Amino acid sequence: MRISITGINFQYGDGFDKEYTGVSLNFISSGFKFNSTESVEISRDQYIAAKDDSDKLKLYIVNDILGEVNNFVNDLENYKSSLEV
Secondary structure, X not given: OEEEEEEEEEEOOOOXXXXXXXXXXXXXXXXXXXXXXXXXXXXXXXXXXXXXOHHHHXXXXXXXXXXXXXXXXXXXXXXXXXXXX
8 A cells, every 4th residue: 555645735825925824735545445536634733743754744644534434434324324224
């Protein structure tokens, strides 16, 4: 399994003349059965703490994907329950 960061985009919620307010991490993954294609949003502070360590940045991505997977499973369980008599 592998995640590769393909882009880091800075967000300027307070305008381009101010400091960036957050970061969007773009990535590709391989070897996973669940495929996420959306970028992951992290805060400015999170990025500053992890910017020199790609594994820390990837951990933000993994945690976001885990949240998506858990939501997906919950949605499936709710749907399954609606089908049961």
